[in-house]
Amino acid sequence: MMIHGTYVRVGNRTGHLTKFFPLMLIIATTLLFGCMDDDVLPVSPVDLFGSRGVFIINEGNYLYGNSSLSYYDIESGEVVNDIFSMANGVPLGDVAYSMTLHNGKGYIVVNNSGCIHVVDANTLLYEATIENLPSPRHMLFVDNDMALVSDLYARAISIVNTSTYKVEGTIKTGDSSMPYYRHSSEHLIRVGNRVYTNSWSYDNQVLVIDLGQMQVVDSIRVGIQPLAMVKDKNENLWVINDGGFAGGPMGVEVPSLMRINTTGNAVDLCLNFSAVTDAVGQLATNAAGDSLYFICNHLYAMSIYDTGLPAEPLIARNGRTFRALGVDSQTGDIYISDATDFMSEGKVYRYTSKGLPIDSIGVGIIPGNFCFN
């Protein structure tokens, strides 16, 4: 009857208007009850005890704070994404860059959050944060209580006390008198009592730090923008230079692969790629340290005794954007990531050392580094 009554009133012109008023009120009050929930990261416990696997450090996008950590179980083939958030209920941060395991703890370097999160390596439970690092990249333990942290903008390497989680000093790598941020530091590789670091950003140097003096004692000129560096079985270093970009202040050159003889601290082999547009990436060695893998559009493999670049890739990119590269020291399997379009979740591909596919998994945004446990 009420419905009928309403219809009767519709015939009346004033009825139209009185009908609209409740309609608007209904819309307004329905919408009022919305409530934003910004506390939505689900938490569930993690236990990696006894599992052998690889952490995938997903950079995420700069200033988006959407980096993440993935874990791939090498035996079961299982993957867990966002494992840090899952364990702790908080995001990992902005541009997670690398991860180092030491004495049962994981140290996750989060570049643009200016920190290193310290977690239990099995439960991923948060233990501490090493704060106030200007722009940290990689971490190298010098002994049980001290680690070095390379940095993009500090023009210094930070010395961190890993018992107190405090920055206790710096090793100066440059100063403001040098043009273009010189010298940044990236990979940290120890050879005897020296640590080598490649200065990638608008630079062309590999710096040599003496651990006794805790200062830079030598520098080696390499190609423009040395992107990555690894050590082979002879304790020599392989450096891949991205060649810069047109219009950049360092200029541009053909990307190259170089070997540094650490006895004389000099480049003793230089292999140029074919074009300035070649997109080079990370380097890795096998467990024996006698095979070298590198990304130049595709993935290539070569012996450390070769004197020329390989002609054919081991793994063709097939439309993928190769980013991170790692080799499992136990199986020799190759792990390579695809950053896709850099704006969506990437993938990780696992191959045998001969380049035969084993597995592929979906991970986080811009998978940038691997860390085997």
Place this chain on the structure above:
Amino acid sequence: MLLNTVGAFAQHLVSDTISLEGVTVYQRRQASGLQAGIKSISIDTLVIREKQGLSLAELLQDNSPIFIKTYGRGATATASLRGTSASHTKVYWNRLRINSPMSGEADFSIVPLYFVDDVAIHFGQSSMSFGSGGLGGSVNLQSTPNWGKQYGAKVYQSVGSYQTYSTAATSTYGKGKLKAQTRLFREASENSFSYRNTAKINKPIEIQQNADYLKYGVLQEVYYRYSENSMLSAKAWAQRTDRGIPQLMTSFSAREINRQQDINLNSIVEYRSGGEVVSWRVASGLSHMNLTYDFSKLSVEGNLLPVLSTQSSSWSWYNRASMDWVTNDWITVNVQAEVNRHWVQSTEEIIGNGYIENQTHSALRATLMATPTDRLSLTTLVGEEVFSGFFTPLSASFSFKYRLLDEKSLFANGGYSRNFSYPSLNDLHWQPGGNPNLLPEDAQSWEVGLQHAFQYAGSQLNIEANLFSSHINNWIMWLPHLKGYWEPVNLTQVEAKGAEASLSLNQQIGKVTLKMRGNYSYTKSTIENAGGVMRPEAHGKQIPFIPVHSGGVAINALWRSFHVVYSFTHFSERYTTTSNNPNSVRKLYPYYMSSAAVGWDFALYNMPMGVQLRVDNIFNESYQTILWRPMPGRNYSFTLRVEL
């Protein structure tokens, strides 16, 4: 009512428009190149007045279907219309384009409402009457003379949460033929609100750091009426904005200096002459923008470690002539010509990157408006543009509006257009990453709609519903490059389509005047074909940061000299990745926001005065509109207005 029966020409910018609606009817001869039938809305001047002290970003967020993407309170805010990007919303101040020629975007947070009298939004193809590139549409701002008053001044003082102080004065003087108006404002805020930092372990309450801002500016207008039908006007707007850029909630680096400073100068001289048959408008304007951005970190020892120090400076000289010709009783022709020149320079001091460029942009547009019958109006627009020697293909727009029933105000409308957006100078030349091989974005769009206006005894109801669809080829998107910088690329095809509904009701209930407006938009903006720069997985997915559902309700009640305003805004979740991964870490949850204000106008010592108390975020929501950028909880502001 006479005008109503003649047929409706589309929206026009007049200061006495009564409500947010698209069916306002205007004189036939004032059409001035505006198109029939295509959706345009203008914002109630009372709403603008009640929001004085806020920015254009806040006005549009609460009172229009435009999606405002803001980095925080007082921080940069850009606008997205109909599922397009920020550079597809063109902003005109007195018909002078104020989008940066470098980024193509406009920052809505730095436009003070003290300086604006009329705000109109032209959706999609209706923006083509003012210029190209508004694939989403345009926002048109006018500063207008108050001929009704010989001398007058208003002073505003606001005090708000987080040590926010805003002072403004507007004045009008002169009579007869000459009128001058001066407006000044200054707004400062510490903006140090507290928030629960959900990005950190134990979710501590933190105080927002380095989010302070200071804005001040002056607008001077002079109008000279030669005769009944001709006027010369000159307007100059100078403003400076100084802002801190806070860190993300995920940051653990306390040592940082991050600031942005904007200097904006806009000026325009216009001569208008109206005749029975031919009307003219000739204008010349100069616009300067200077944006400096400094970002340094501090070392453990406290030494400054510069990261970025950029300066982007542009000078633009705009020249425009427009003629309306009423050929006979039912056909009007509008012809517009533009010649603009931009000089831009971008420098980065630490690395030494940068670019210097200039660009000449010419355009010719012709519009034919016809009302062949009392029930039908038609518009056809054809335009051609040249950017430093590059001729864009011919742009065109066709639209109609048809009265469906004889006695009722029920209209059907529709249109089809082809519009281009030429890459911005940063898109083409930015170092590093600028891509000189970019193609202009090429949009083909259509829309259809129904409008119904119902009036009775001083009350009015307007209902409007639209469907729209745009196929945009060569959509420009910046994507990260392998070498670490970002590079703009053309995506082969993007589709932006959706539906819009709006409802507005003005009603008298006893002594209370009620104005209610509601709007809802459904927007699917998807990458249909990325042309090899993205994986097929991205195809068919919603473009990052564009909500599928958005809507709002605003209620305005006036009783004697008291007013109460309530507004509610909602956006559905927004993805931040091209894959639209539903994982909660990377999407923004739905947004629900309510604000309200109460005000009282009175007189003291014969001086009209007003007070208003405003409450934002009434329900004290803890939220973000960009990932890990905190927004303030419930906050208040109190404003006193004195008229002299």
